[in-house]
Amino acid sequence: MSMLARRSVARVVAQPSLLVIPSSARNMATLRELELRLKSVRNIEKITKSMKMIASTKLAKAQRAMQAGKEYGIANSEVFDHSKEESPSDSIRRLFIVVSSDKGLCGGIHSSVSKATRRALNNLADTPLEGVKIDPTSPVMVIGDKSKAQLTRAQPKNLRLTFNQIGRDIPTFADAAGVADLITKSGVEFDAVVLVHNRFVSAISYEPKAFEVKGAAALKESEGFKRYEMEDDFTKDLAEFSLANAIYAALVEGHACEQSARRNAMDNASKNAKDMIDSLTMQYNRGRQAAITNELVDIITGASAL
Template structure:
């Protein structure tokens, strides 16, 4: 049985831990709101770009399209772009992303493909290195910027496209958490390069039927070639935004749990403390009474 003094110290330390987790939870809640607003603000651009791509994709058919759209023609070397956070204290988020990435890597390796990793963020580095140490191509560091934004997305995209142009890989997949709510973030694997052929949008075919002729300047193919890298950048930017929102959401939930657990622990310890205090008093009383009776 722990002494009274020990219990008292223990309670004190759990209380201060609870204060920290509570503070972190509130910070995460505030940051989550900001991250969600940023994700919201990025939507119009992505939507419009997807619309334009959709209407162009219908025009450029067959094998003639730009390299980024039709791919290298082979499906042998795969690149996994895994987006992780830089900081911990966000529950199982990073573990889940890494798990999804590893599952995809194993699936590809089982099919006899070669797999390489392009890691973004600090927290994915160690667990992936453990299993695939020789397959990590590059680690992109985002820990020196506060909120990874469009500039980082641009840098990552241009590096990837340069590698693709040099023929270093055939297919790139993007692994990132999709923000559903503060309670759930789904790790998602999505093909990044070659760009999946966008669906021809309903509006595009509607205008085509209405007979409105869209003029292209320069021509469709040149515009598409210009827009494809931009589309890749937007995808990466979207992934970074989803990651930011997911990180804060997961952190909020994890810290909420931690705060609650600390509360439970304090209750339990307090009860134990009171019990041993009372036991000590009872023992003392018995001793006094026994002493008095002996006289």
Template sequence: MFARSAIATRSAAPTLNVAGQSRNMATLKEIQVRLKSVTNISKITASMKMIASTKTTRAQRSMNVARVYGQVSNDFVKQSGVEKAEGAKELLVVASSDKGLCGGIHSSLSRSARRYLNEGENAETPVVVLGDKAKVQIQRAFAKNIRYNFNQLGSTIPTFDETSIIASTILADKSLEFDNAKILYNKFVSPIAFETSSIESFPITQIVEAPNFAAYEVQDEILENLNEFLFANNLHWALVEGHASEMAAKRTAMENATKNAGDMIQRLTLQYNRGRQAVITNELIDIITGASAL
């Protein structure tokens, strides 16, 4: 009876151990594959962070130049004493881009646009969207308001030539009747912060009628060119500053992604080592049990 019991124990033990070991090894294999995948993702996000850091530096230099021109032209309009006419038709311009992987920078811009359009007097305001990211979010509720959408923006720093083409297209459309233009954009505050802001663009007819405009002695034949320049300059300022905010937000997003991947790698490594140690312990127990049975 003792011999039969020992033989039964020896014959039954390997079956249970193989099943348990198979399960453990399968789990360890899954953890190992996932660990390798997260490690590769961490390398990609770290590289994207370095690229975004370089692009942020370039974008900030261009932004500082565009901001000077934009502030000077807006100070000129402000010093003339122009005020928004009551009942003026307004055009909403949303300056975003086509790129993602930069946090909620496009979402905040789209929320501000939807909040503006949800106001009763602005429900029929025509909208011009610069970039595909904001378009996708705005057209869900206000598809009928979108008149123009310009894409292929954000891959490089916007140039004034590109902005001039956009401004000329908008101003040349006679069916797009508006008096004032409200330009929504992401204002660059710091490399880790931005805020949604707006620029008011007034037509030259209102600027000429302003009380202090006569002090500038602008010739009548260049008023139309001045109108186009002021509008294009405001658009360029909004696009370049938004591009700098986007690159800074992308750098922050990639930095956070790399940090999260590092934390996940530590947890998976610890889990893998514990599982591997458990397998080794079970194998030792099986060896000791078999030796004791013999």
């Protein structure tokens, strides 16, 4: 290194003020960053508004499908109300089926069913199955990748089977029948199935709900079915059909809850983006005004010196 270069470096080190960036340059850099951030937030606001409109359209269709699907659940309830069990409910082997979906951006709707399942398996208070003692080792099957990821971390030993790519659009009875068929052929032994899904309360509210569907053995041993002579496969076919009905009712109601939650989430995101745009715009205008004022001061100072 030459002697002149060494002297220049020593001078810079001895006088740190030489490294200070002029205030005008700092303001210009900050203004540029604010401008880019404003542009980014405006684009996000457009996306969230579009997603809110799409979710609003899908919610109307989902509500109509939910009303039709509830008829399946009502039919199941009438059958099970007339087939009371003789054995204590605590001795029943229960299979938990958690109904969620593969999509996100809809708030904590998937977490609600996952938390309800964990509370039920741990026999904690405030569960959809209050008053019923649950075996902590009960098998769990999950419909949807979102709850699958959550329960894989929390209850990895309980998971037996998972399903995805179901309910991308409005769920159909064929989807529910396919799930019920795979559950029956999975080899997991159970006396009853507990469906955990979200119950549609209103367009802005939902809550986790658990619905129990009896298996073939429980139906066969119930008081109501013992009064009649039936073929051996009757209760088995009825149990499979009832399970498909219950899964379909849970899928369509959960889908309606998901669309409602997504619309509300996108609405809140749009409002937050608007608030952020207002704040950034004010900050940008203040910085721009300060930069112009500094430049005017420099011009006036230079003119006075001349």
